[in-house]
Structure formats: C-alpha cells, structure tokens
Amino acid sequence: EVQLVESGGGLVQPGRSMKLSCAASGFTFNNYDMAWVCQAPKKGLEWVATISYDGSSTYYRDSVKGRFTISRDNAKSTLYLQMDSLRSEDTATYYCARQGILDLFFDYWGQGVMVTVSS
Amino acid sequence: NIVLTQSPATLSVTPGESVSLSCRASQSISTSIHWYQQKSNESPRLLIKYASQSISGIPSRFSGSGSGTDFTLSINRVESEDFSIYYCQQSYSSLYTFGAGTKLELK
Numbered sequence: 001e002v003q004l005v006e007s008g009g010g011l012v013q014p015g016r017s018m019k020l021s022c023a024a025s026g027f028t029f030n031n032y033d034m035a036w037v038c039q040a041p042k043k044g045l046e047w048v049a050t051i052s053y054d055g056s057s058t059y060y061r062d063s064v065k066g067r068f069t070i071s072r073d074n075a076k077s078t079l080y081l082q083m084d085s086l087r088s089e090d091t092a093t094y095y096c097a098r099q100g101i102l103d104l105f106f107d108y109w110g111q112g113v114m115v116t117v118s119s
Numbered sequence: 120n121i122v123l124t125q126s127p128a129t130l131s132v133t134p135g136e137s138v139s140l141s142c143r144a145s146q147s148i149s150t151s152i153h154w155y156q157q158k159s160n161e162s163p164r165l166l167i168k169y170a171s172q173s174i175s176g177i178p179s180r181f182s183g184s185g186s187g188t189d190f191t192l193s194i195n196r197v198e199s200e201d202f203s204i205y206y207c208q209q210s211y212s213s214l215y216t217f218g219a220g221t222k223l224e225l226k
Contacts, residue, residue, distance in 0.1 A: 035215075037163075045155075045163065045206055047215040059213050062120075095162060104210030105153040107174075109162040 002026040002108045004096045009113035012086055022079040022096030022110055029077035030054065033099040035106060036070060036081045038092035048094070049081065053101055064090075086117045121145055121209050123152075123218035131226040136197050140221045142190040142207035151211035152190045154183055157220075158203040166205075167192065197223070 008020040020036070036048040049070040050059045058070050069082040079096055093114050097106035122145040132138055142152060150170035155163040165174050167183035170190055180195040194201055202225055207218040 044220045045157075045208075045217040047208075047217065050213075050215070061214065103168070104151070104215075105165060105168050105208065106155075106163070107165050107168075109164070111162055 002098065004098065004108060004110035006094065006096050006110045006113035009094065009115045011116045011118065013119050014086060014088060014117055016086055017082070017084045018086060018115060019083070020081040020094055020096075020113060020115070022081075024077045024079065024096075024098070027098070029072075030074040031101070033101055034070075034072060034079045035097045035099050036079075037095045037097050037106065037109075038090075039095070039112075040089075040092040043092075046092075050099060051079070083115070086115075088117050091115060091117045120214055121148060121212050121216055123207050123209055123216055125205075125207060125218035125221045127221060128219070129222045129224060131224050132197055133226045134197055134199055137193070137195050138197060138223065140192040140194075140205055140223075142185075142192070142218050144188045144190070144209060144211075147187045148209050148211035150186050151209055152183075152185070153208045153210065154181075154192045155206045155208065156201075156203050157206065163206065194223075199225075 003025045005023045012018045035050040051070045067085045071080045093112040095112045096110040098108040124143045126141045154167040157163040171183045204220045206220045
C-alpha cells in the first residue's frame with residue numbers, strides 16, 4: 001500500500017525557516033518524481049514544487065522560487081521541502097504527492113501538514 | 120502561466136441528478152488535464168487523468184471529456200458521497216496550475 005506521511009509543520013515567525021519531510025513507503029521511491037502541493041485555509045490547491053526521480057531537476061512556482069528548496073534522499077525514501085524567508089501568505093496545509101515520470105498528475109497524496117506563519 | 124477557470128463555483132443538486140463541471144484553459148493544452156475530488160478535511164483524490172482516462176478504483180459514474188481549452192467532468196447520477204469540491208489541474212506546462220474548484224453541494 002502506498003503511503004506518504006508528512007511531518008515538520010507548526011507555527012513559525014515571518015522571516016524564519018522550516019523544513020518539511022515526507023516519508024514514502026509501499027512503492028519504489030526512486031522510480032517516481034515527487035511534488036509538494038499546498039492549500040491555504042479555505043482556499044484551493046496550489047502546486048509548489050516538483051523534483052525528478054533522481055533529484056537532477058527541480059521546478060518551482062514563481063512565488064516560492066529562491067525561498068523554497070525541494071530535495072530528496074532516495075536511500076531513505078524521503079522527500080523534503082526547505083522553506084526559508086517565510087511569509088504570512090505561505091500559511092497553508094502542505095501535501096506531499098507522488099507524480100509519475102511520464103504521467104504528470106498526482107496519483108497519491110499524503111495527509112498534509114499545517115504550516116502557520118505568524119508572529 | 121496557464122490559467123484554469125472552473126465553472127460554476129458552486130453547483131447545488133439532489134442525489135440522482137447527473138451533472139457536468141467545466142474547466143477552461145487560457146490556452147490550448149491538448150488533453151493535459153486531470154481531475155481531483157477533495158472531501159471536507161481530506162486529501163485530494165485523483166479521479167480522471169489526461170482528460171478522459173479512467174483511474175482504477177474510481178466509480179464508473181465519473182467520466183471526463185474535452186481537448187484543447189474546454190474540458191468537462193461528468194457525474195452520472197450523483198450519490199451522497201460525491202458532495203465535495205472538484206479541481207482540475209493542467210500538466211501541459213511544467214509550471215502546473217489548478218483551477219479554483221467547483222463545490223458540489225446538496226440542494
């Protein structure tokens with residue numbers, strides 16, 4: 001059974017950093033691209049970033065480029081999102097999602113982790 | 120960025136009705152559109168891939184159609200468990216975008 005379990009969320013002050021993790025199991029992690037998708041309270045879904053199966057390529061939405069870094073450790077089957085210079089508008093639930101290398105949709109999602117940026 | 124416009128924002132129906140939800144892209148995206156369902160306080164679930172391709176485990180009452188800029192998610196005879204929010208997502212551009220969602224609610 002495919003499982004994606006996020007961790008690392010919580011309350012953080014504006015301008016500070018936070019690192020999210022996503023532990024994957026039930027599939028061959030290094031055969032899939034992975035992504036982060038966020039959802040602000042009472043709002044819709046927003047794609048944040050994608051990393052290729054081998055970590056060689058990364059893609060970001062414009063609003064996080066230069067502040068967020070997506071990475072992965074294939075030996076640990078874990079996906080990360082390093083979030084720096086956090087802003088109040090980054091407050092959201094962050095979902096880890098599996099994406100096929102050629103199948104550019106999100107077929108499995110984690111339960112999500114809440115990040116609140118506030119002083 | 121490719122903008123996806125979903126309509127209507129809210130659709131009020133009674134169980135047993137059949138409905139169509141629209142997703143329009145700001146430019147032609149072939150069939151690079153995917154549909155998700157999100158129930159209250161749950162993670163999204165993939166319903167349809169590449170405009171019309173079915174997903175294993177998804178009830179057959181869900182179907183998709185369209186190409187270019189206009190796409191439709193159809194639900195044949197809505198059931199009570201279908202009341203949730205539906206999102207479309209494009210993968211034509213590597214900068215993926217989602218529509219704002221259509222809320223399907225009980226009339």
